[in-house]
Amino acid sequence: MSTARVVAVCGETQGTGVLLTPRLVLTCAHVVGGDDRPMIAHPGRAGRVTSEVQWRDASLDTALLFADHDLIEAERAAPLGRLRIGALATTSPLPHCEIVGFPDIQRYGHDGSLELDQYRATVLPSAGSLRSLLVCELDHPAAAERHDGTSPLQGLSGSPVFAGPVLLGIVTQVPKGRGQLRVEGIPMDRILATDVFLDSFRSERVTDFHPGDQRFEERYARALRARYRKTRVFGIDELGTRETSWDLDTAYLSLEAGRRDGLVPGPEVPFGSGPALPRRIDDLLADRPRTLLRGEAGAGKTTLVWWLASHAASGTLDAELADLNGLVPFVVPLRTLHARGTGLADLDQLHTAAQIPVGRAPDGWADRVLASGRALLLVDGIDEVPPAEREKARTWLTELLDLYPGTRCLTTVRPLAVEQGWLRSQG
Structure with a gap:
C-alpha cells in the first residue's frame, strides 16, 4: 500500500x-x-x-x-x-x-x-x-x-x-x-x-531488502492470527469440542504481575523503593523490552503468548502496547520442540518452531527482521526443557539477543524452574 x-x-x-x-x-x-x-x-x-x-x-x-x-x-x-x-x-x-x-x-x-x-x-x-x-x-x-x-x-x-x-x-x-x-x-x-x-x-x-519479504510477512501474519486467535478452555469438556474452543478476545483476561521481591519498578516505583501492588501485564510490558515471566501452571502464561502473537501480527494492540504493533512475532514453544526432538530453533527455523503452515520464507528473511529490530521473540516454557538442558537453552537465547540487541523478548517459566537472576545479564 x-x-x-x-x-x-x-x-x-x-x-x-x-x-x-x-x-x-x-x-x-x-x-x-x-x-x-x-x-x-x-x-x-x-x-x-x-x-x-x-x-x-x-x-x-x-x-x-x-x-x-x-x-x-x-x-x-x-x-x-x-x-x-x-x-x-x-x-x-x-x-x-x-x-x-x-x-x-x-x-x-x-x-x-x-x-x-x-x-x-x-x-x-x-x-x-x-x-x-x-x-x-x-x-x-x-x-x-x-x-x-x-x-x-x-x-x-x-x-x-x-x-x-x-x-x-x-x-x-x-x-x-x-x-x-x-x-x-x-x-x-x-x-x-x-x-x-x-x-x-x-x-x-x-541492512538488506528482498522483494518477497512483504508478501511473505502478510501470509505469516495471517497464519499467526489463524493459529492463535482461539484458545481451549479446559475442564468443561462436557460441552463438547466446539464449545470449549473460544475466541481469544472473548476468553482472554489480562494478567497481573509484580516483581518477585514484591516491588514493581516503573516511573512511579523506582528500583529500591517500597512495595507496590501488582499491575496489569499489559502495563508492565509496555516499557520492558525484555521480560522473564514466572507463573504457576494454568496461570495464563501461554495464553498471554498467544494473545500477544495474534494481536501484534494484526496490529491491534491498544495504547499501552501499541509499540508492539507491526512487530513480527516468533513463537518458540519449547515443550513442542523438546517433544519433537529437534532441539532449539535455528535462525531460519524460528518462524516454523510453532509448526505454523506458512511455507518457505525468502532466504535470509529472519535475519533481516531481527537485524531491523522488528522481532518480538516469545519463548514459552523454559521449564518444559529438562533441567540438564536449560543452560543450553539459556545460551541459545542469550546469544540470539546479543547478536540482535534490538529484539523484544518475553520468556515464560514456572517459578522454581530457574533461579531468579537467570537472565539478568540480558536485562
Whole structure:
C-alpha cells in the first residue's frame, strides 16, 4: 500500500508528498516555497484539500504540512497501517526500491492533468554519503534530457523512496549531467533527528531488502492470527469440542504481575523503593523490552503468548502496547520442540518452531527482521526443557539477543524452574 501514501502538493511549484498520517504530509520546502496554505490532492479523493505549513527546514529542503481534512477516507485508511521508516545500515547497494510521484513528463490531456509515475531504483548508500544524502539510480532512463535545461522529472520533488513498505527518504532533486538516471534526496534519519520529529516515529535499521519479504510477512501474519486467535478452555469438556474452543478476545483476561521481591519498578516505583501492588501485564510490558515471566501452571502464561502473537501480527494492540504493533512475532514453544526432538530453533527455523503452515520464507528473511529490530521473540516454557538442558537453552537465547540487541523478548517459566537472576545479564 505504499502508493496509497503518495499525494500531489501544489505550492509555489507542483511537487509530490508522502502521507505520514491521514492528514500529515512530508514534502520538499522548495515545492511549498513561500506559500503558507498549499493545496494537496490524493489520487483516491475528489478535489483538493488546503493545508497549513507546520514546519519547514531550508537546509534539509523539507516541509511538513497538516491538511484541513483527512486526505484518505476512513474506510481506506486502515490498510495503510503503521508507517515503517528505515535508516540505512549498510554500504552495499540496495536494489528493488521504488520512487512514486507526479513528474512533469507524466502529465496528460489538454489541461496537463497529473498522473502517478513509478520508478524502480537501486539505493546507493555510499554515493552522497559525504553530504548525507540519499542517492538512487533508476534501473532505466526515465526520459531524455531536454534542450531547454529543464528536467522532465520536475514535480518528483517530495516523492517517497520506498524499500518495500519502508520509507527511506524523499526526493529533493534530479542532478544534471546524469542522463535522468540519478536522483538525490534526504534520508529519513536526518529528518527524524529534527526537534519536530524527535520520538514521534520509530525507525528500523535496513541492512538488506528482498522483494518477497512483504508478501511473505502478510501470509505469516495471517497464519499467526489463524493459529492463535482461539484458545481451549479446559475442564468443561462436557460441552463438547466446539464449545470449549473460544475466541481469544472473548476468553482472554489480562494478567497481573509484580516483581518477585514484591516491588514493581516503573516511573512511579523506582528500583529500591517500597512495595507496590501488582499491575496489569499489559502495563508492565509496555516499557520492558525484555521480560522473564514466572507463573504457576494454568496461570495464563501461554495464553498471554498467544494473545500477544495474534494481536501484534494484526496490529491491534491498544495504547499501552501499541509499540508492539507491526512487530513480527516468533513463537518458540519449547515443550513442542523438546517433544519433537529437534532441539532449539535455528535462525531460519524460528518462524516454523510453532509448526505454523506458512511455507518457505525468502532466504535470509529472519535475519533481516531481527537485524531491523522488528522481532518480538516469545519463548514459552523454559521449564518444559529438562533441567540438564536449560543452560543450553539459556545460551541459545542469550546469544540470539546479543547478536540482535534490538529484539523484544518475553520468556515464560514456572517459578522454581530457574533461579531468579537467570537472565539478568540480558536485562
